[in-house]
Amino acid sequence: YAQAHPRQVRALILRGTFLARERDLRWFGQDGVSRIFPDEWERFRDAMLPEERADPLSACLRHILGDDPVLRERHALAWSRWAGQVATWLLPDAPPAAPDVETTIHQARIEMHYAQHRYFLRENQILDDAGRIPAVPIRIIHGRRDLTCTLDAAWALHGKLPGAELIIVPDGGHLASEPAMVDALVVATDAMAERLK
Numbered sequence: 001y002a003q004a005h006p007r008q009v010r011a012l013i014l015r016g017t018f019l020a021r022e023r024d025l026r027w028f029g030q031d032g033v034s035r036i037f038p039d040e041w042e043r044f045r046d047a048m049l050p051e052e053r054a055d056p057l058s059a060c061l062r063h064i065l066g067d068d069p070v071l072r073e074r075h076a077l078a079w080s081r082w083a084g085q086v087a088t089w090l091l092p093d094a095p096p097a098a099p100d101v102e103t104t105i106h107q108a109r110i111e112m113h114y115a116q117h118r119y120f121l122r123e124n125q126i127l128d129d130a131g132r133i134p135a136v137p138i139r140i141i142h143g144r145r146d147l148t149c150t151l152d153a154a155w156a157l158h159g160k161l162p163g164a165e166l167i168i169v170p171d172g173g174h175l176a177s178e179p180a181m182v183d184a185l186v187v188a189t190d191a192m193a194e195r196l197k
Contacts, residue, residue, distance in 0.1 A: 003126070006134040011196055013188050015141045015181070016174055017154040019126050020119035024153065029057030029115075033086055033147050040085045047078035057115070064105070064112045073101060076108035083111075087148050090173040130160035137195055138164035139188045143172025143181055 002009045018024060027033060034041035045053045052059035060079045063071040077099060114120070138161055142154035151168065158166040167188065171180040 002134065003129045003132040006132060009134055009136055011137040011192050012133070013139050013141065013185070013192060014154075014157070015176055015185060016146060016149045017140060017142055017157050018119075018149040019124070019153045019156070020121050021124055021153075024149070025057070025115070027150060028083075028086070028148065029060075030055070036147060037085060037089075040082060044078050044082040047074060060108070061112050061116050064108045065116065073105060076105040077101070079108050079111070080104045083148075087174045089147065090145055090171075090178060091175075127156055127160050130157065133161060135163065137192060139167060139192065140164055141167045141169065141172075141181070141184050141188055143169045143174060143178070145172060146174040148174040 002012055045056050048056050048059045056078075060075045063075040064079065066072060080099060140154050140158050140161075142149075142151050144151055154166060154168075158164055167184055169180050169184045172178060172184065173181070175181065176185060
């Protein structure tokens with residue numbers, strides 16, 4: 001939005017930077033975080049048809065957006081469990097709630113729609129077009145322990161935005177609702193509000 005409509009932007013607070021590059025997709029859906037959670041990755045892959053296990057993200061795209069309701073549900077639940085495991089790994093263990101199947105399917109369909117269209121961005125667009133972002137106050141907040149959107153993305157974006165402040169939250173993960181991330185976001189928002197008075 002800031003690149004497309006720079007005159008409409010007075011300031012930016014960015015959290016959990018995701019650049020939607022091929023390497024970011026591979027990290028989450030092929031070879032990357034699977035090496036940190038090999039048990040959960042195997043469980044995710046086991047939900048796929050045997051011939052699709054080499055590329056589970058493509059299988060999820062095909063079936064979650066497809067017409068077969070049985071395969072849609074199976075893959076949506078598998079995707080949701082995998083993505084949830086990675087996103088919430090820092091939270092205290094709690095008994096998993098029974099998923100609302102319809103909500104899970106709808107959320108997975110939205111995620112797969114964006115993934116199928118490469119998030120409506122060309123490769124490396126956010127970094128390549130960083131110069132279009134106006135010279136406004138910018139704070140980039142990223143959890144060091146975020147395994148969904150890795151810190152290198154925020155670091156790269158920070159390097160393209162002179163004057164932006166990068167706040168690395170040592171105990172923060174991916175979710176904005178984690179206590180460390182809430183604290184960092186509240187501090188950044190209060191400071192930005194004061195600055196824009």
